[in-house]
Amino acid sequence: xxxxxxxxxxxxxxxxxxxxxxxxxxxxxxxxxxxxxxxxxxxxxxxxxxxxxxxxxxxxxxxxxxxxxxxxxxxxxxxxxxxxxxxxxxxxxxxxxxxxxxxxxxxxxxxxxxxxxxxxxxxxxxxxxxxxxxxxxxxxxxxxxxxxxxxxxxxxxxxxxxxxxxxxxxxxxxxxxxxxxxxxxxxxxxxxxxxxxxxxxxxxxxxxxxxxxxxxxxxxxxxxxxxxxxxxxxxxxxxxxxxxxxxxxxxxxxxxxxxxxxxxxxxxxxxxxxxxxxxxxxxxxxxxxxxxxxxxxxxxxxxxxxxxxxxxxxxxxxxxxxxxxxxxxxxxxxxxxxxxxxxxxxxxxxxxxxxxxxxxxxxxxxxxxxxxxxxxxxxxxxxxxxxxxxxxxxxxxxxxxxxxxxxxxxxxxxxxxxxxx
Amino acid sequence: xxxxxxxxxxxxxxxxxxxxxxxxxxxxxxxxxxxxxxxxxxxxxxxxxxxxxxxxxxxxxxxxxxxxxxxxxxxxxxxxxxxxxxxxxxxxxxxxxxxxxxxxxxxxxxxxxxxxxxxxxxxxxxxxxxxxxxxxxxxxxxxxxxxxxxxxxxxxxxxxxxxxxxxxxxxxxxxxxxxxxxxxxxxxxxxxxxxxxxxxxxxxxxxxxxxxxxxxxxxxxxxxxxxxxxxxxxxxxxxxxxxxxxx
Numbered sequence: 001x002x003x004x005x006x007x008x009x010x011x012x013x014x015x016x017x018x019x020x021x022x023x024x025x026x027x028x029x030x031x032x033x034x035x036x037x038x039x040x041x042x043x044x045x046x047x048x049x050x051x052x053x054x055x056x057x058x059x060x061x062x063x064x065x066x067x068x069x070x071x072x073x074x075x076x077x078x079x080x081x082x083x084x085x086x087x088x089x090x091x092x093x094x095x096x097x098x099x100x101x102x103x104x105x106x107x108x109x110x111x112x113x114x115x116x117x118x119x120x121x122x123x124x125x126x127x128x129x130x131x132x133x134x135x136x137x138x139x140x141x142x143x144x145x146x147x148x149x150x151x152x153x154x155x156x157x158x159x160x161x162x163x164x165x166x167x168x169x170x171x172x173x174x175x176x177x178x179x180x181x182x183x184x185x186x187x188x189x190x191x192x193x194x195x196x197x198x199x200x201x202x203x204x205x206x207x208x209x210x211x212x213x214x215x216x217x218x219x220x221x222x223x224x225x226x227x228x229x230x231x232x233x234x235x236x237x238x239x240x241x242x243x244x245x246x247x248x249x250x251x252x253x254x255x256x257x258x259x260x261x262x263x264x265x266x267x268x269x270x271x272x273x274x275x276x277x278x279x280x281x282x283x284x285x286x287x288x289x290x291x292x293x294x295x296x297x298x299x300x301x302x303x304x305x306x307x308x309x310x311x312x313x314x315x316x317x318x319x320x321x322x323x324x325x326x327x328x329x330x331x332x333x334x335x336x337x338x339x340x341x342x343x344x345x346x347x348x349x350x351x352x353x354x355x356x357x358x359x360x361x362x363x364x365x366x367x368x369x370x371x372x373x374x375x376x377x378x379x380x381x382x383x384x385x386x387x388x389x390x391x392x393x394x395x396x397x398x399x400x401x402x403x404x405x406x407x408x409x410x411x412x413x414x415x416x417x418x419x420x421x
Numbered sequence: 422x423x424x425x426x427x428x429x430x431x432x433x434x435x436x437x438x439x440x441x442x443x444x445x446x447x448x449x450x451x452x453x454x455x456x457x458x459x460x461x462x463x464x465x466x467x468x469x470x471x472x473x474x475x476x477x478x479x480x481x482x483x484x485x486x487x488x489x490x491x492x493x494x495x496x497x498x499x500x501x502x503x504x505x506x507x508x509x510x511x512x513x514x515x516x517x518x519x520x521x522x523x524x525x526x527x528x529x530x531x532x533x534x535x536x537x538x539x540x541x542x543x544x545x546x547x548x549x550x551x552x553x554x555x556x557x558x559x560x561x562x563x564x565x566x567x568x569x570x571x572x573x574x575x576x577x578x579x580x581x582x583x584x585x586x587x588x589x590x591x592x593x594x595x596x597x598x599x600x601x602x603x604x605x606x607x608x609x610x611x612x613x614x615x616x617x618x619x620x621x622x623x624x625x626x627x628x629x630x631x632x633x634x635x636x637x638x639x640x641x642x643x644x645x646x647x648x649x650x651x652x653x654x655x656x657x658x659x660x661x662x663x664x665x666x667x668x
């Protein structure tokens with residue numbers, strides 16, 4: 001804990017030009033973080049994850065010196081896309097390109113010009129508090145009203161080529177204007193010889209009748225924690241795909257606030273785990289307005305001794321009549337030693353709603369393997385075909401064929417990398 | 422082509438097959454008729470290579486024992502089984518699956534594999550033979566298919582993979598008369614002087630369309646009577662119980 005305090009102190013010393021308000025916000029958030037500390041087994045929504053590793057390694061905040069020439073393969077964007085490049089926690093405007101109608105600002109810009117931007121958080125979540133306190137990379141992406149962006153914006157957060165244990169606390173705020181539509185790919189990638197940690201907070205505001213396709217590809221090889229918040233106004237449409245693979249230790253929180261009528265949220269997630277990897281997701285959808293839809297479809301594929309956690313909660317408030325909501329969590333265990341904790345929950349306070357939830361965890365179906373083998377397909381290929389089929393149901397939900405092809409390739413190489421695949 | 426020698430099969434020490442002897446030559450269609458639980462499907466699965474059986478005796482295919490071979494090795498050697506209960510494979514596209522199966526066979530035979538375009542052209546021809554709509558090609562294997570559609574999909578695989586020996590495990594069960602004709606038609610298209618077929622069924626009606634060369638009656642894990650089409654008719658008229666007294 002003291003270690004984080006000294007990081008904050010040296011940050012404030014180095015960044016003495018920061019506005020006083022920001023400095024105060026950091027201090028306030030840090031106090032909140034020190035009060036609660038990292039979650040323990042006694043915290044109900046956090047009990048399946050051991051958070052002590054975050055405190056054990058002395059991570060330092062990445063500095064401007066950590067920006068180096070990097071392997072060009074990392075900065076390659078998806079074909080036909082705009083790009084925002086962040087290198088070891090530092091925004092690289094010279095490598096970035098955004099379409100007309102989209103404005104990029106750093107959080108510092110916003111504080112300096114004192115534009116109204118709500119960056120404060122009251123939730124008792126130590127990772128949000130720590131992010132607010134040590135926020136070292138803040139970007140605001142504003143999409144103007146009535147703009148339809150036809151190509152995706154590929155935000156790449158690259159962590160590489162640093163020998164120390166570095167940490168980043170990126171804050172990303174995406175604001176969609178009324179009647180606008182955007183496809184945003186939030187992509188974490190990179191390999192370091194030393195353990196690194198990205199503790200992210202991403203907030204997406206979908207104004208009236210806006211549409212966001214949000215693909216979040218998390219391929220960090222270090223630790224990763226994320227808090228994603230979505231606020232949906234009237235007629236807003238959200239479609240997400242969360243892909244997690246590679247990280248040793250992951251905790252992801254997703255909060256969807258439906259704050260207007262006729263809004264719809266489609267949430268898809270695929271997590272691939274092997275070795276001793278641990279991935280923990282908690283998804284909360286809060287229906288505060290009537291006539292809205294939310295569908296969740298989360299899958300985990302687990303090999304070796306990996307462990308997965310899925311906590312999902314759908315809350316339907318008293319006046320949210322005609323809510324249509326489903327929640328599904330399906331998990332595939334590729335090894336006897338892998339385990340999964342799944343806990344989908346519904347809290348319904350309205351009476352005229354249609355809600356469903358379900359969870360299944362199982363191994364590869366032997367009858368299907370036998371069937372495939374009886375057609376001349378060998379055991380290994382049969383398993384691969386089944387796993388690809390299991391995951392493929394999610395990947396077809398991606399709007400963008402290039403992204404689903406990219407993710408299918410990732411899945412194929414992941415399958416090659418596991419011993420029995 | 423297929424020779425079964427004194428085959429005894431148990432599951433968890435329960436005897437299912439009690440000494441089956443059967444020889445099926447190229448060009449022949451044999452039918453095995455029997456009641457539920459007589460061991461017909463076990464026989465089919467033992468030939469196809471399912472796990473979990475204790476086996477004595479031997480099953481030879483073109484002179485070589487099948488029993489130590491994996492299901493895929495048997496398939497690549499030319500054995501095919503149409504399943505009584507075809508499985509649903511979520512998320513796996515029917516065309517993709519069929520292409521993977523055919524290419525596994527072509528590869529094993531040292532032939533060049535088909536690319537997506539060539540395969541599509543082939544499968545569109547084959548699917549006409551079982552009178553299925555092309556839309557079934559783009560769906561997950563058997564996902565949401567009716568009983569009859571699943572069976573037609575099995576015959577589509579038979580016609581696409583062109584094995585040398587086919588086992589039809591109750592391919593007629595759950596079919597209406599029109600579907601039955603389509604299935605029988607598909608099998609008759611497949612049938613030729615170089616291929617052997619073993620059809621397992623409860624009823625004579627499929628056999629009316631397929632005209633078997635030899636009919637066997639199976640009771641309690643044994644073949645109790647062998648004859649021609651007239652045996653099938655007799656079984657249909659008198660029921661299986663008459664065999665208990667004639668044997």
